Amino acid sequence: MNKSIIFLALFILTVSCDRIDGPGPVDPVVSLVSANGIFILNEGNFGWGNGSLTYYSYDSARIYNNLFETVNRRPLGDVPYSMFFHGNYIYIVVNNSEKIEVINNKSLESVTTITGLISPRNLVLAGQDKAYVTSMYSDSVRIIDLKKNKVSGYINIHQTSESAVVINQKAFIANWLEGNEVFIIDTTTDLLIDSVEVGKEPESMVVDNKGLVWVLCNGGWKRDTFAELVGINPQSHVIARRHVFPALESSPLCLQADGDGDTLFYIENGIRCMRTDAAELPADPLIGDDDHLFYKIGINPVNGDIVATDAADYKQNGVLLIYNRRGNLKNSYATGIIPGCLSFMVESGHIME
Amino acid sequence: MKINILCAFILVALPLQSQQDTVKISEIIIRSKQIPSDIPGFKRIEIDSAIQDKYRHLSFSELLSECTPVFIKSYGYGGAATSSFRGAGASHTRMTWNGININSPMLGQSDFSLITPGISDNITLSYGGASIIDGPGGFGGTINLENKPVWSKTSGLYLNTGAGSFGRYAGSLKFRTGNESFQTVTRLYMNSSENNFPYINEVAGNDHVRETRKNSQLTQISFLQELYYRKASGVLSALIWYNSTSRNLPGSMLVVQSGPDEKQYDESLRSFLGYDLKKGNMNFFLNGAWMASRLDYTSLKASIDSRNLANTFTLNGGFETMIKNHSKIKLTISDELSFIKSNNYNKNISYNSSSLTLSARSKINNRVGTTFLIREIIDGQILLIPDFSAGFEYRLFAGEEHFFKTGLTRNSRIPSLNDRYWYPGGNSNLKNEYAWQYEAGFKTSRSFTNSLSADAEITFYTNLIRDMIQWKPGEFAYWTAENIGKVNSSGIESIVSVKYETDPLNIRLNAGYSYTKSVSRNQADEPGQLMYIPENQANSSIHISYGDLYLFWITDFTGKRYITADNTGYLPDYFLNNIIIGLKPDLWKKISADINFRTENLFNKSYQTIAYHPQPGRAYFISLSVRILK
Numbered sequence: 001m002n003k004s005i006i007f008l009a010l011f012i013l014t015v016s017c018d019r020i021d022g023p024g025p026v027d028p029v030v031s032l033v034s035a036n037g038i039f040i041l042n043e044g045n046f047g048w049g050n051g052s053l054t055y056y057s058y059d060s061a062r063i064y065n066n067l068f069e070t071v072n073r074r075p076l077g078d079v080p081y082s083m084f085f086h087g088n089y090i091y092i093v094v095n096n097s098e099k100i101e102v103i104n105n106k107s108l109e110s111v112t113t114i115t116g117l118i119s120p121r122n123l124v125l126a127g128q129d130k131a132y133v134t135s136m137y138s139d140s141v142r143i144i145d146l147k148k149n150k151v152s153g154y155i156n157i158h159q160t161s162e163s164a165v166v167i168n169q170k171a172f173i174a175n176w177l178e179g180n181e182v183f184i185i186d187t188t189t190d191l192l193i194d195s196v197e198v199g200k201e202p203e204s205m206v207v208d209n210k211g212l213v214w215v216l217c218n219g220g221w222k223r224d225t226f227a228e229l230v231g232i233n234p235q236s237h238v239i240a241r242r243h244v245f246p247a248l249e250s251s252p253l254c255l256q257a258d259g260d261g262d263t264l265f266y267i268e269n270g271i272r273c274m275r276t277d278a279a280e281l282p283a284d285p286l287i288g289d290d291d292h293l294f295y296k297i298g299i300n301p302v303n304g305d306i307v308a309t310d311a312a313d314y315k316q317n318g319v320l321l322i323y324n325r326r327g328n329l330k331n332s333y334a335t336g337i338i339p340g341c342l343s344f345m346v347e348s349g350h351i352m353e
Numbered sequence: 354m355k356i357n358i359l360c361a362f363i364l365v366a367l368p369l370q371s372q373q374d375t376v377k378i379s380e381i382i383i384r385s386k387q388i389p390s391d392i393p394g395f396k397r398i399e400i401d402s403a404i405q406d407k408y409r410h411l412s413f414s415e416l417l418s419e420c421t422p423v424f425i426k427s428y429g430y431g432g433a434a435t436s437s438f439r440g441a442g443a444s445h446t447r448m449t450w451n452g453i454n455i456n457s458p459m460l461g462q463s464d465f466s467l468i469t470p471g472i473s474d475n476i477t478l479s480y481g482g483a484s485i486i487d488g489p490g491g492f493g494g495t496i497n498l499e500n501k502p503v504w505s506k507t508s509g510l511y512l513n514t515g516a517g518s519f520g521r522y523a524g525s526l527k528f529r530t531g532n533e534s535f536q537t538v539t540r541l542y543m544n545s546s547e548n549n550f551p552y553i554n555e556v557a558g559n560d561h562v563r564e565t566r567k568n569s570q571l572t573q574i575s576f577l578q579e580l581y582y583r584k585a586s587g588v589l590s591a592l593i594w595y596n597s598t599s600r601n602l603p604g605s606m607l608v609v610q611s612g613p614d615e616k617q618y619d620e621s622l623r624s625f626l627g628y629d630l631k632k633g634n635m636n637f638f639l640n641g642a643w644m645a646s647r648l649d650y651t652s653l654k655a656s657i658d659s660r661n662l663a664n665t666f667t668l669n670g671g672f673e674t675m676i677k678n679h680s681k682i683k684l685t686i687s688d689e690l691s692f693i694k695s696n697n698y699n700k701n702i703s704y705n706s707s708s709l710t711l712s713a714r715s716k717i718n719n720r721v722g723t724t725f726l727i728r729e730i731i732d733g734q735i736l737l738i739p740d741f742s743a744g745f746e747y748r749l750f751a752g753e754e755h756f757f758k759t760g761l762t763r764n765s766r767i768p769s770l771n772d773r774y775w776y777p778g779g780n781s782n783l784k785n786e787y788a789w790q791y792e793a794g795f796k797t798s799r800s801f802t803n804s805l806s807a808d809a810e811i812t813f814y815t816n817l818i819r820d821m822i823q824w825k826p827g828e829f830a831y832w833t834a835e836n837i838g839k840v841n842s843s844g845i846e847s848i849v850s851v852k853y854e855t856d857p858l859n860i861r862l863n864a865g866y867s868y869t870k871s872v873s874r875n876q877a878d879e880p881g882q883l884m885y886i887p888e889n890q891a892n893s894s895i896h897i898s899y900g901d902l903y904l905f906w907i908t909d910f911t912g913k914r915y916i917t918a919d920n921t922g923y924l925p926d927y928f929l930n931n932i933i934i935g936l937k938p939d940l941w942k943k944i945s946a947d948i949n950f951r952t953e954n955l956f957n958k959s960y961q962t963i964a965y966h967p968q969p970g971r972a973y974f975i976s977l978s979v980r981i982l983k
Contacts, residue, residue, distance in 0.1 A: 047604075074556045096607075097608050119654065137656065
């Protein structure tokens with residue numbers, strides 16, 4: 001009898017399975033996208049498809065994660081990398097899913113999906129209803145018709161491309177991966193008209209209030225050349241300013257400008273800032289890294305907040321850090337995995353704390 | 354009570370004395386006196402030969418995932434497949450072939466999709482602490498593929514061919530001949546699959562779209578030649594195993610696939626030469642292996658052209674001696690030397706590790722069994738802290754098959770060569786990982802009648818893995834390997850098997866359930882279950898044969914697996930059912946056939962083992978085997 005009980009107990013243990021309920025529902029989307037906030041694209045892990053969209057509301061001082069999936073009931077995709085506002089739409093470039101998700105800027109509902117892209121990276125407005133998309137693995141820049149939300153053509157630049165800015169009907173396109181050139185495209189004709197040789201691996205670009213195109217070249221991951229920060233005159237296409245970083249180990253990234261366009265910010269062992277007319281690179285960071293792994297930064301164009309993302313260990317959820325213009329931490333919030341691109345939707349006149 | 358045991362012993366022993374095979378007699382007598390476990394205190398099982406036979410031409414990953422508690426993370430049929438054993442990582446499963454470590458020296462792990470189960474005669478799973486007997490590093494366990502000769506004058510030719518859904522074709526040949534002093538066995542397996550299958554894509558766009566999974570073609574060839582020579586009390590073994598697998602790797606469902614992008618070619622040549630000599634109470638052994646393995650991976654989109662070639666030489670030697678019929682002492686010296694040529698390293702690498710192992714096993718009376726092991730490893734030039742293992746097993750009631758067992762182990766794992774030399778990010782200063790492992794269990798078996806018998810086993814275990822190697826973001830734009838991980842795994846495993854054997858009806862039921870809790874103990878990490886390790890897993894199989902007819906039904910349950918560190922995202926649990934119906938008629942004298950029809954994923958369950966990589970729905974496979982003996 002006792003042995004039978006032992007067998008019965010073992011059998012029950014063998015065939016029984018403990019079911020555990022899944023996580024509870026995410027906060028519903030109820031008018032959370034206000035006129036003052038920050039969209040954050042969480043890139044997720046390459047190949048894992050766990051990228052997501054986060055929104056931080058200045059009005060409610062709350063953060064809302066995983067919004068695209070909550071609204072549209074499907075994942076955003078693999079490595080959402082950059083975003084762009086145009087009219088009533090938000091365009092989200094999803095790099096490894098090779099698509100652009102077009103969503104309504106209030107409801108966040110999907111409007112359409114643009115496909116036919118090769119490893120898209122950044123989107124820049126290049127005309128009334130036209131945008132250019134750079135590509136990490138193809139030798140051309142795709143043209144997007146923003147009325148039809150379709151690919152309407154391409155411009156062969158014979159190299160891969162990364163960051164892009166447009167000024168005076170010229171698009172400046174950086175050849176990042178092992179490159180050292182910035183290509184210039186006439187946005188009225190969609191023709192490649194010139195190129196400028198810069199430092200190795202131009203990673204990010206901004207335009208300052210004097211119209212100078214600033215290019216941050218990180219020197220390449222092999223660390224065999226010095227990083228550089230150069231300013232290109234958009235009329236003459238010559239390099240008007242050049243700052244060379246003092247150590248081979250310096251690997252700056254994510255160049256940003258403030259709302260006035262007279263101060264530059266970038267990540268290098270913390271967050272550094274410099275006036276555009278400064279003679280030298282800053283010796284010390286404005287914000288030390290304090291064990292943070294700063295991944296991307298953005299500057300609030302209205303109140304000057306320095307907003308940074310911390311990618312933690314690239315596996316767990318990251319953190320959004322909001323500093324005031326003097327570099328004092330105001331607040332921090334948990335985001336999705338590898339929080340990257342920051343896009344501000346802010347209006348002047350609002351109180352933003 | 355003692356008189357009863359003596360009577361039972363005499364009843365068992367006397368009839369056997371009239372048999373001609375004296376070796377078998379002595380084995381049975383020993384079992385009736387001593388506890389039966391090979392490794393007292395620990396758990397080692399053999400995969401049921403009937404199950405192994407049904408997976409002979411399939412991949413090893415399917416066999417493990419459907420019939421064992423080892424969780425297999427697979428990209429789909431033919432795609433890369435890695436394991437999690439007792440909640441540990443893929444590199445903590447040690448894969449051996451006749452005792453020789455065949456984990457890739459670069460990756461430190463095995464891709465189970467590259468191995469055909471039919472290549473071996475016997476498959477054993479050594480759980481947790483039991484794995485240290487075979488070598489270091491198997492914190493989760495060790496899986497051994499064994500080839501062994503059958504010393505008879507009978508020759509046999511086994512042919513198999515099959516075809517199935519999604520353009521799958523398989524064929525195999527096995528030929529065995531020889532006599533009582535020489536045996537040769539030749540095996541050849543071929544496998545190809547177009548692997549295009551339909552699935553519903555619910556994630557790529559706003560509409561659910563019926564798509565066809567493409568770009569996962571597979572071609573696989575395996576060849577094994579075995580030669581055995583026996584003279585007096587010595588056996589010489591020579592084996593050579595060639596394997597090549599060429600495949601396209603499909604991307605995620607989230608990526609629009611325009612054509613084949615990622616391709617992988619794996620090729621390996623493994624040779625083994627061994628000599629075993631029995632002299633009185635001493636067994637001497639000396640074996641060596643040379644293994645060359647190539648892994649080429651290309652991705653057009655990512656401009657990756659990765660070329661890797663590893664050559665590994667392994668040498669094992671030692672002796673085992675019996676003391677007073679109840680104890681064995683074994684001394685083993687091992688050396689493993691690897692040469693790596695890879696365009697992912699900035700120079701060619703050679704690396705050597707060696708070890709000295711002393712183990713003892715004792716079964717002092719019919720109630721107690723003990724195991725003890727101590728091992729010293731030299732990792733390159735560094736002497737590691739010695740590993741050890743101690744096991745204890747006790748028969749609870751004299752003359753009955755109820756056993757309590759417990760074991761404690763300290764095990765070390767040397768970093769993989771990618772961890773040390775990958776460029777950039779490899780860290781040549783890495784220390785070894787180590788684990789403290791404790792387990793305790795209860796095992797019982799009982800014959801209810803001459804026809805009906807049952808076995809059951811339940812085990813509790815806990816593993817504390819320390820200095821675990823993890824790749825973390827470095828100061829610059831690449832990741833580096835560091836000894837920063839701390840993982841605690843614990844769980845319960847239970848197995849029940851029931852046999853009912855009469856003529857012509859035979860029924861065999863196997864069922865297993867495992868609960869695994871595996872968490873990171875790093876302060877900065879989320880406290881939840883580690884990603885891709887299911888807490889609950891169960892499998893069962895029933896094999897019913899009536900004369901020439903048979904039915905084999907396998908059910909496999911895989912619990913929820915988290916895909917984010919904070920446990921907010923997960924893949925849902927699933928049940929899979931496979932059913933095989935077959936007929937094994939004797940065609941003519943010594944010619945027999947086996948024709949069977951296999952239905953996989955019987956209820957057409959939609960599931961994924963890796964997020965956004967769909968698995969096929971219902972699939973069919975028909976197979977015909979012919980066996981000719983002479």
